[in-house]
Amino acid sequence: MGYRTLHQCIDDLRRTGRLVNVDEPVDPHLEIAAVQRRVFERGGPALYFTNPVGSRFPMVSNLFGTEDRLEFIFRDGIEPLRNAIHWGADPLQSRLDLSPGLFTLGLSGWYSRPKFVRRAPILDCRTTIDALPKLVSWPDDGGPYVTLPQVYTEDPNRPGVGKSNLGMYRVQLSGNDYGWNQEVGLHYQIHRGIAAHHAAAIERGEPLRVNIFIGGAPAMTLAAVMPLPEGLSELLFAGILGRHRIPLARQNRTELPIYAEADFCITGVLESRNVKTEGPFGDHLGYYSLRHDFPVLRLENVFHRKDAVWPFTVVGRPPQEDSMFGRFIHKLVGSVVTKKLPGVHAVHAVDEAGVHPLLLAIGSERYVPFDPNRRTAELHTLAHAVLGFGQLSLAKYLFLAAREDDPGLDVYDTENFLKHILRRADWKRDVHFVTKTTADTLDYTGGEINRGSKMFVAVSGPPIRELPTEFHGDVRSTNPRIVFPGVVCIESEVVSNDSALDAFPLIVIVDDSNEAASNLRNFLWTTFTKSDPATDVHGIGEFTEQKHWGCTGPLIIDARRKPHHAPELEEPSTAARTAEAIVSRILER
Secondary structure (H helix, E strand, O other): OOOOOHHHHHHHHHHOOOEEEEOOOEOOEOHHHHHHHHHHHOOOOEEEEOOEOOOOOOEEEOOOOOHHHHHHHOOOOHHHHHHHHHHHHOHHHHHHOOOOOHHHHHHHHHHOOOEEOOOOHHHOEEOOHHHOOOOEOOOOOOOOEEOOEEEEEOOOOOOOHHHOEEEOOEEEOOOOOOOOOOEEEEEOOOOOHHHHHHHHHHHHOOOEEEEEEEOOOHHHHHHHOOOOOOOOOHHHHHHHHHOOOOEEEOOOOOOOOEEOOOOEEEEEEEEEEEEEEEOOEEOOOOEEEOOEEEEEEEEEEEEEOOOOOEEEOOOOOOOOHHHHHHHHHHHHHHHHHHHHOOOEEEEEEOHHHOOOOEEEEEEOOOOOOOOOOOOOOHHHHHHHHHOOOHHHHHOOEEEEEEHHHOOOOOOOOHHHHHHHHHHHOOOOOOEEEEEEEEOOOOOOOOOEOOEEEEEEEEEOOOOOOOOOOOOOOOOOOOOOEEEEOOEEEEOOOOOOOOHHHOOOOEEEEOOOHHHHOOOHHHHHHHHHHOOOHHHHEEEOOEEEEOOEEEEOOOEEEEOOOOOOOOOEOOOOHHHHHHHHHHHHHHHHO
């Protein structure tokens, strides 16, 4: 059976050597985050901090820091959940395929139903915001944050658990202009379930009640980051994965249910359009998201159980612990996208590029199979479908290939996939833009929050070029470096008549070509987090014909830092030195 509490998980990880205690005092202000980043990078154990400075509550991190640990934590729920997802994605097929067993499917249906209980450990104790651990991960963060929150809301028009939303939205505990122990910031990005609930409350002229759970069963934490369809409660997912019905309790009839086994619960209301400045916050693209107005939660209660533990994670330039979430979720629900989008066979949101900036996909090209000179057609339809599907709609660059050209092509082999695209791309016809549209809230390359552009490249047919692996002739542009066949980084505008670059289909202008070309991870992060398609994509011999943009020579992406970009994350040296000493002692045990 799955874990019902965070303590059960911690005890099991400790017993099996997957978690270690850190008994020395470590400061949640910068030091703990620096320790977490290093232990994650080295594939280390989960960390239980028994003595965080400034708080009486122990803290735990890196619970989900390796694929092995995720598989171990959710070992009892993975297959039942896959079966349930299979049933939900294709009911007809599941009725015919009884291999999982009707009994297993029946149990999953039972576990998916939350239950109300009289005894709720979460209601045993009360505290205040200033008594909670004050986790500050990066030096310019606007204050301490909750980094693994489970934010629970219900639809004001259809109240009840069935249409509830459980999401992982940013929670700033203090700082800026928040009333001390009276308000916390609630930052939710676009295309999130809570927004529909908040909009309904505003339309009704009512405050929106919000409960923020921290801790409890690990399945609740994972459920909060699941990209489920709007109107489908994450509590259903958590119950199946955690192999138990999620226990809820009520204080009274007018307030939201409280997750009974949570370690902490912050309750309050969002009052109409009341906003205050939130941020900055060092986020998962590797930059700070800046100060902006976001809803402010007026506090009512801060509950905790007697043995409460504060779970946290640290985000920053990928990969980090949240990268493991993404990989694990794909294993669980990756087939849903391909079932919901007929003709799409695989989609990969590239973590090294910050997830939303770059998608790779494989689709069918079947519109005119009898034509020997096949041109891209169905892939255009599929590209629009992908860019309109759930959180994939936040993608900035999409590269889409036809499965018929290479049935063995793998979206997770990023370099080979991009080479497949570059061998076939005809920049006169295969580049397509969507301009002045929505963009990921954390991406500032479009010049303003939530706004930017998209570009997709869809290719099919045989290769039209060989990819060069060396320069032929002298390169006039500054400091050229080949990343992999067909791709070169330079540090200046392309010099006129620089014929040595003509054979390279993709040229990326960067601030430091030695660094950007040193490995694939650096190239992906630099190129796709520091450019906006409509602003920064150019080409040699570019033209516009019937409102379609194209170019006759190489495609150019300007991925240099711009004045409107958010600052990159940098770790303070003092925290780094302290963390190195602590991590050395941890990993020597």
